[in-house]
Each structure stands twice: as C-alpha cells, then as structure tokens.
Amino acid sequence: MNRDSLRAFLLLAPALLTLGVLFLGSLVPALLQSFGYFPAAGLGEPTLRFYREIIAGPEFVPSLLFSLRVSFVSSALAVFLGTILALLLDETGKGERIEALLSSIPIIVPHTVAALLVLNLLSRTGILARVLFSLGWIASPAEMTALVFDRRGTGIIAAYLWKGTPFVAVVVYVVLRNIDGRLRETALILGASRMQALRHVALPLLMPTLSSTFVLLFGFSFGAFEAPFLLGPTFPRALPTAAYSAYLNPDIASRPYSMALIAIITAIAVALVYLYSFLSARKEERI
C-alpha cells in the first residue's frame, strides 16, 4: 500500500467502521435468527425450515411480485418524468431557481409524510374525490375508483413518484449542465434536429446517470416499509410490510420468519446491484 492510499484508507476508516458495525451488527444476528439460531426463544438448531416455509407459503410469490412491480413501475416512471423535467428546465434556462425549489420540497419531506399526503389526496374521501363529487362526477365515496389500498399499488407508486421525480430531475439537470455544450452545438451545426441531438448526443451521455438513479430508486423502494404499510392492500403485502408483521407476531418463536424475509429482501437487493454493476461494466468494455 503506498502512502496516498494508506492516507485515504485512514481518512475513511471512521466512516467505514461505523457503517460496518451498524450494518454487520444488525445483519449478522438477523441472519443467525433466520437460520433458526435464536436462544432467547429456545431455538438453537440451525435449519432452513423458515426459508422453506416462507417460500412455499401462500403469500410469498404474490408479495414478491407486488414488491418488484411497484418498485419497477415507480422507479422507471420517476426516471422518465424526472428526465423530461430536467430537459425542460435546461431548455427554459430558468433551471437554477426552480431546481432549488424542487430540491427543497419533495426531497426533504419524509416518505411517511409523502404517503399521508397521497392518502389525503387520493383516498375515497380525499381531495380528488371531493373535487369529482362537487363536479357531479361521483355521487358517493363508494363510486370513487380505489387509488389507495388497491392491489395495483397505485397509491404507493404515486408516493414514490412524488418523492422520486424531483430527485431524478435534480440529478439529471446537474449532469446535463456539465455536458460539454459544444457537443450538442456541433450536432446542430451538422444538421441534426433538436430531437436528434437529444437522442444521439444528450441521452447517451446521460445513460449511466439514468441507470444508476434507477437502481438507487429501485433498491430503496424495494426495501422500504412506510409507503406500502400506509397505502398498500391487505393482500398481497409488500415484502418489508410482511416482514414487519411477522416481527410483531406476539409468538416470539415466529421471529425467524421475519428475519428470513429480511434476508431474502437483502439478497434480492444485493443481487440487483451486482447485476447492475456487471451490466454497466460490460457496456464500458464494449465502448
């Protein structure tokens, strides 16, 4: 190790140590419990029973699909809408001020609050329903289409969009502004239309940012608990919500089920990140 990297390592050590202790300190006992090592509840024999029973159980597959779908749809839409927003900001040239506004509101509002805002807006007696009622489109709350607690997860997706879109916009806008303007100008001079310049110059340069923000949003929403807990259907539950209710089961001997679910969520998230870095590394090689 040369001097510089030693220095870097030493500077990073406090942060790495904290992260390591917090991360491993909670993950290791969780994993142990998921494999049935839980002396406090009289369990000691290592077993795969809990994983087997969960995966074979009636709720696992629907929950997994629900979680994957909600995360995928919300992250993809957020990336799409956020990029459009960033391009518009860049185009109008008034980005700076709007950017500050955007980054200051939805991004700092916690997910729980975002979920409650969505509930206020979209529930059957929410603001939207009241507007439709006063327009005479619906006559009672029961006529309102279910946009929260529904099995499509509309409400959850709405909450993630509200949080995710401005986040993507801010990130993409910064990257856009740092792209060398001459590249686009050259394309325009050479006769490209604005759409062509966008498609062949700006978008390829943005691609790494877009895919990494997508992975970030996906990873977060896949493991997040608040929005599905507050806005999700009773069945199927998102995986983190299912893990939470297993955790709260008064029968403490059922806690390994919760830990097994958490281990599965973690494994899927890690696998996705790995897949992402594998794919992007291959792409770089090709270039």
Added chain:
Amino acid sequence: MNRFKEIGGRVIPGILLLSLLLLSPVQPLSANEWESVLNSSRGTRVTFYGWGGDPRVNSWLDTFVALRLKERYGLSLERVGMDIGEILNKLLSEKTAGKSDGVIDVVWINGENFFAARQNGLLFGPFTGSLPNFRDFVDAEAGDVAFDFGFPTEGFEAPYGKAQLVFFRDAARLERPIGGHADLLKAAKLHPGEITYPAPPDFTGSAFVRTIICDIVGREKIASLPADKDVLRVAVAPAMEFLSEIKPYLWMNGESYPASGSQIKNMFEDGEILLGMSYTPFLAPGKVKTGEFPESTESFVFEKGTLGNTHFLAIPFNASNKNGAMVLINALLDPEAQASKYDPAVWGDLPVLDPARLPPERNALFESIVVGKGSIPLRTLLEKRVPELPATFIPILDEIWRETVLR
C-alpha cells in the same frame, strides 16, 4: 483509577440490592413498606408505554393522570405511545442483551401479549397484592381479573379497564338494526362497499373476527379445543365461509381492509362507511357529543353478545423505576381515576373496581356519570358479554383468516 472507583461505587451496591431482591420471596408490601415506596419514588420520573392510537386516551393520561401523579405523589409521568408488539420486541432485545436498567416502567398489555411476555419472563411480579387500591377495591378472584384471555394473571398485571366490542351504525343511512351475522350480510348486500372491518391482527379486527366465530359457531364449541391450527381451522370453518361470503359486498369488494380500528373511526366520520366497531363501548356517544360522529349514530351489540376483555398494566422485569411504576398503577386504580376514565366525554372505558367493595359515596361517582345518547346501557353490555377465547388462539385465528378469507 478514579473512574474505576466510581463505577465500582455504583455497581457493587446495585449488585447487593439485586441479590437481596432475588433472595427474598416476593411478598405483598405492608402499609409501612408502601409508605417507603411512596417516599422513595417522590421526585422521580415514571414512563408509561402503551398503545397511543386514541387522542382522547392520550390526553386523559397527559392531563388528568399526570397532574394527579405530580400533585399527590411528586411523580412526573412520561407517556410513550408504542404498539405492544414493538414493546415486547424491545423488552426481549433488552433481556437478550442483559440490560438491567430498562426505560419502560409501566406497560399497557393483555391477552396473547401478556401470555408471550410471561412465557419469556419479561415481567416483574407478582406485585398487585402490594397496591392498596387493588387490595381494597378490586375483586382479585373475579374471572376477568384472575384470568386474561384464559391465562392466569397471578399478580403480574393489575386491571386497568374493561373493554367490549361494540358496533355503531349511522341509523339514518343504515336503517335496520343488526342483531347478528345474518343481518350484517343483509345490510352489506343492501349497501355494497359501505361496510367493512379492520384486518386482523389489528386488535379490533381480530376481535371482530372472533365475535363472528362466537356468533356462528358458538364460544363453547371452540374454547376448550387445543391451540392447534388444523383443529381450529376445521372448527371455525363456518365462520370463515361466512366472512368469504360477505367479502364481495364489503368496502373495496373485500380486496383490501382498513389496517386499524382508528382508520375505521376516520372512515365512519367521513361517511365512507356506515358501520363501525370499537373496543371502547362508549366511544360513539362521546364522538356524537363532540360532533365527529353524526347525531344519528346508534351503538349496538349482537343478540348473542360480543367479546369483552380486561386490559391490564404490568411492570417489565428490568423497569428502572419499579416503585414509581407501582405508585402509578395504584393511582390508576383510584376510584376517582376510574370514574373519570368511565365518563364517555373523557374516554368511556369500563371501570374494574368491584361496586360491592366501594363505599356508597365512591359508588355515587360512577352513577353520576351520564353515559349519553345512543349508547348501550351498562347492564345490557354486561349481559351480552362473551369472554375472550384463549390467548394462544389469537395469532392462529388471525393466520387462518389471512389464509382463507383474505386470499
């Protein structure tokens, strides 16, 4: 070196005290010893952990109880709203980690959670025999004090109040009275999408499902069965079939259920649903008074009755302020506190004191409370009270509901 001494100075007397406590069998305190409990807890802080989902209950604890505690016993009360599942997990983690100075002094508990807490040695006791108000005013032999969901309390929890599942409907929109499950189905067919119940394991939803089981199958056919999932699944099948039959007529076509009793209350207030249910028997009259529920709200119970239970107060094994905890619990068993809590304008929780043990002027406290319009007379409530099923059944029945009705 100095620091070492300091730690030793604190730890060694602590260990001595602890071993003394462990050696001496827990015996009820004498009047003199109670005096010393009062004196030693003066000026300290006691923490109360429990369900915080009802603003009226919270404000009663924060004002009436906190003030009395401060004035009479010099104790300051810190209330922390936390669901019981999280409290038990916290205590279990503290026990696993060997933490002896826990932050929770008093915990609001009952049923399957008390059972789990006892099974895992998370509670301190027995202590109820030491509380003067418990000795004087509570019938310790009564079925709903000596047992909690069929499990003996053995002095490890003191009764706090009695609850019973009560329905309320907006009689202006849901005109016909509902006497049982068959009427409920008729009402749901007449008002599709406007009736629902909270999803178990929410305690109101869970109690509703058990009330339906008792209404259809009968408590006597269930209560003595073993706590075995396959046995129970067969026994409660007719009730689960009924809940599946009514499902398409419920709110959101039974695709989803409200997550909690509080959500039911909000939806009823908004007029989104026409029927609600609560474990607080006098909730509806109180809410009519404040204008949150419509004037036409009427409370009712099934003709065959609804489930009732007692909720309790316990002290964790590692409570830092056990003396303060006992003073708080004793203060909550005070006739004036119990009467204040009984007032529907305050909370509407049924008292746990035995009228036969109360002097006449104390009984008058309870009689003076006007229960209010649209409520059920106390006598009807007591007549239509079905005792809870065994604690061990609760998580199993909740799972059976998820697997059969919800899917």
